[in-house]
Amino acid sequence: QVQLVESGGGMVQPGKSLRLSCAASGFTFSTFGMHWVRQAPGKGLEWVAVIWSDGSKKSYADSVKGRFTISRDNSKNTLFLEMNSLRAEDTALYYCARMWFPNPPDYWGQGALVTVSS
Amino acid sequence: QSALTQPASVSGSPGQSITISCTGTNSDVGGYNYVSWYQQHPGKAPKLMIYEVSNRPSGISNRFSGSKSGDTASLTIAGLQAEDEADYYCSSYTSISALVFGTGTKVTVL
Numbered sequence: 001q002v003q004l005v006e007s008g009g010g011m012v013q014p015g016k017s018l019r020l021s022c023a024a025s026g027f028t029f030s031t032f033g034m035h036w037v038r039q040a041p042g043k044g045l046e047w048v049a050v051i052w053s054d055g056s057k058k059s060y061a062d063s064v065k066g067r068f069t070i071s072r073d074n075s076k077n078t079l080f081l082e083m084n085s086l087r088a089e090d091t092a093l094y095y096c097a098r099m100w101f102p103n104p105p106d107y108w109g110q111g112a113l114v115t116v117s118s
Numbered sequence: 119q120s121a122l123t124q125p126a127s128v129s130g131s132p133g134q135s136i137t138i139s140c141t142g143t144n145s146d147v148g149g150y151n152y153v154s155w156y157q158q159h160p161g162k163a164p165k166l167m168i169y170e171v172s173n174r175p176s177g178i179s180n181r182f183s184g185s186k187s188g189d190t191a192s193l194t195i196a197g198l199q200a201e202d203e204a205d206y207y208c209s210s211y212t213s214i215s216a217l218v219f220g221t222g223t224k225v226t227v228l
Contacts, residue, residue, distance in 0.1 A: 035217065044121065044222040045156075045164065045207050047215065059216045062119075095163060103170060104154040104209035104217055108163040 002026040002107040004096050009112030012086055020112050022079040022096030030054075030074040033099030036081050038092035039111070046092075049081065050099060064090075086116045122147060122208055122220035129226040130198045138223045140191040140208030146218050148189035152211035155184055155193045159204045167206075168193060195225070203227045 008020040022034070036048040049060045049070040058070050069082040079096050094112050097105035123141040130136040140147065140155075147153055153171045156164035166175050168184040171191060181196045191210075195202055208220035 037217075037219075045209075045219040047217040047219060050216040061215065100169075102150070102152045102211040104152070104211070106166050106169070106175070108165075110163050 002098065004098065004107060004109035006094065006096055006109045006112035009094065009114050011115040011117060013118050014087060014116055016086055016116075017082070017084045018086065018114060019083070020081040020094055020096075020114070022081075022109055024077045024079065024096075024098075027098070029072075029077040033101060034070075034072065034079045035097045035099055035105050036068075036070060036079075037095045037097055037105070037108075038090075039095070040089075040092040043092075048094070051079070052099075083114070086114075088116050090114060091116050119212060119215045119218050122210060122218055124206075124208060124220040124223045126221070127224045127226065129228055130195075131228045132198055132200065134198050135194060135196045136198060136225065137195075138193045138206055138208075138225070140193070140210075140220045142189050142191075142210055142218070144189060145214050146210040146212040147186065147191050147208075149213065150211050151186070153184070153186060153191040154209045155182075155191075156207045156209065157202075157204050158207065164207060198227055200227050 003025045005023045033052045051070045067085045071080045098107040100106040155168040158164045171186045172184040212218045
């Protein structure tokens, strides 16, 4: 069965960096694009970034463009989100989700909590 | 890209039917039949309930149905049950960015 497991979350000071990982199993990772979606405490879902299956195409939400970088290692079935210049408003539960183009995602991980606070 | 508009809350008694709306533009909901609906219980990840406007994934109860008219998609839950109490989000493919979500609706079973 499809499994997505995020890791790397934690508490970080404003302006610092953090890298999230998402380990995928139960499907052929290299043939699916992947999304990062976040949810601030008590708030709704916000799309963050997407990467195509071979990594050739990436897209970002305006709120993170220039600060966040999505990448993947298909040899290790792992998705990444490098987050730089973190702000308090980046505090959220970050989900990785499998792309089902052109549909919205079909499978989601359980999320990794990122807290940006001094 | 603005979020799709959903009512903040909808409630109903057990056995009743409720409908949640999701309004976008012709760049997302109105322009494509790639609208999905998710159910999210507290502390849990979103779960896909409807895709391509009206299709149910395997294992999803037929009490859940979807439709679309113009720029507005709708999710109907028939025969409301206590376990249906959750947050519901719509989502759509968009020509502006890769993906857009609705503002979310809290469903309360009275």
